[in-house]
Amino acid sequence: MVRRVAVIGAGAGGLASVKCCLDEGLEPTCFESSEDIGGVWRYTDCTDNRRVSVYRSVITNTSKEMSCFSDFPFPEDFPSYLPHSLVLEYFRMYARHFDLLRHVRFQTTVLSVRKRPDFTSSGQWEVVTEAEGVRECHVFDAVMVCTGHYREPYLPLASFPGIGSRFKGQHLHSQEYRDVQAFRGKRVLVVGIGNTGGDLSVELSHVAAKVFLSTRSNTWVFSRVSDHGFPVDMVSTTRFNHLLEWLLPSALARRIRFRKFNSWFNHTNYGLASSKSSKFKMIINEELPFCLLSGTVVLKPNVKEFTESSAVFEDGTTEENIDVVLFATGYNFSFPFLEESVRSTIDDNRSLYQCIFPPQLEKPTLAIIGLIQLTGSIMVGSEMQARWVTGVFAGWNKLPPPSRMMAEVLKRKPPVKRNPCERENLKMSFISYMDKIAVCAGVKPSMLRLLLTDPQLALAVFFGPCSPYQYRLAGPGRWSGARAAILTQWQRTLKPLRTRVVGDSSNSSSSWCWMGLLALPAALTAAFLFSKYPQPGWSPWARPQL
16 A cells, blocks of 8 residues: 655646645655755756756746646736746745645755565665765655656757867757847857747847747747637637547648638748648747748758858758857656666656556556646646546556556557657647546546536536636545636636726626527537547647657
8 A cells, every 4th residue: 555655856746746645645755856846947047057947038838727736726916927936936835835845855866766676566666865965765655756858958969060070159958048148249040949949039039140040840830819818728728629629520620720820920931831731840939920020030941060150051051150059959858766677668758658657567656747748738737647646546546457558558659769859749639638637537527417517617618718627626636616716717817917997898708608608509519429439639739649
């Protein structure tokens, strides 16, 4: 029987894991190598210790209502999209509210996690830690690894001939970037057009002499702000849209998506993407199109090679006098503390059962939390994982036999390893993954039951945002405030904007309600379909599975 649980890391996933352990009556001990909570969201100017943190100007890509812990909404006066300081403040509020910090041991590094000699019968782990030069050996019944996938900067210098031998300028990874000061007046080449590459290109364009953005990917760019000014994820990530995407032929759904993307600006004209592209990525950036239109950022193809002071691109063009090359090429995850027999089997999250459990273990007492790429908030996904995992540890939830788990993993596992840029294209649908884990944990809301017992709530759940509160309506961990949180989420979204009222404004919640009433037959049909055919789909902005 699992009792004592080691939680490694005190970021978002670690805090949620500690809380979920407490909810299940387990005894967690969280080991955090730094002096504070927050993980990558705790900004620091220092880059010497190779600790990964966000850059100074970062803003969340997912809105507060879609990013919060499921039983702890963000304060209503917080803006919908948050700087790192407010995210960290929210973590502190969460930790204080649930009294989590007494379970965290700061400045304690986990050196090794190894199976005990009797692991096949006990499932126990030997955990060696170090704090202030003193090593300790602990025995735990289970381990939750919450270090995420932003561990080791991925710097593919071998793919860029001349960068290390001929190029005389500076090159660095985005992990070392904090702000624009060191780049003032310089000609900068940013390699990689993920969310980080787009953000840094825009920010650098305000002070650099010139910014070039190199990409080999077809990329669709969209805004955090929807057509009517609401957060785009609250409008797009709904069960109604999810069902439509599942019902529509894939070719038609794809055409609708591309037309929607191009309604903002024509991506082909900007050299970003073509609707004929079978492989593509998506980034969130409101300013990048204007920077391209104004010439402050120039889009370039992949770099072929570097000379002493220039970059030669695959289309034969050359840009001279490059001062700095900034690689926004992502990260590799790593678990150096895990014993080799376990670590060597984890190539990416598809090596894990439901992206969580190593399937080859005789006892399911090791869980990897947060090693996921979702079309929504990873923080929310990590909490859902932790709820299911702690239920497994406590004995309430059961896993299939190892042979069945291994068979399912082998079906999903790619034939070759992928670099971080390619793994970025493997994002899973937020609703599909959340619902899948929620079914395992026994907390997925029943649309049919809601329609019969609480039609107002059912319409809000189906047509409104698929916010985390939905997974607190029923089952283990049910929260009495979930219904109210769902019905008031639009008011909390608008609250920080009410700093200057200019006459009557439309009531968003009543609009959604009226729309729901008019579409009640569709909701009934959807409830039937979801109960009869629970196949996963993907959200309107999901990426194709490669």
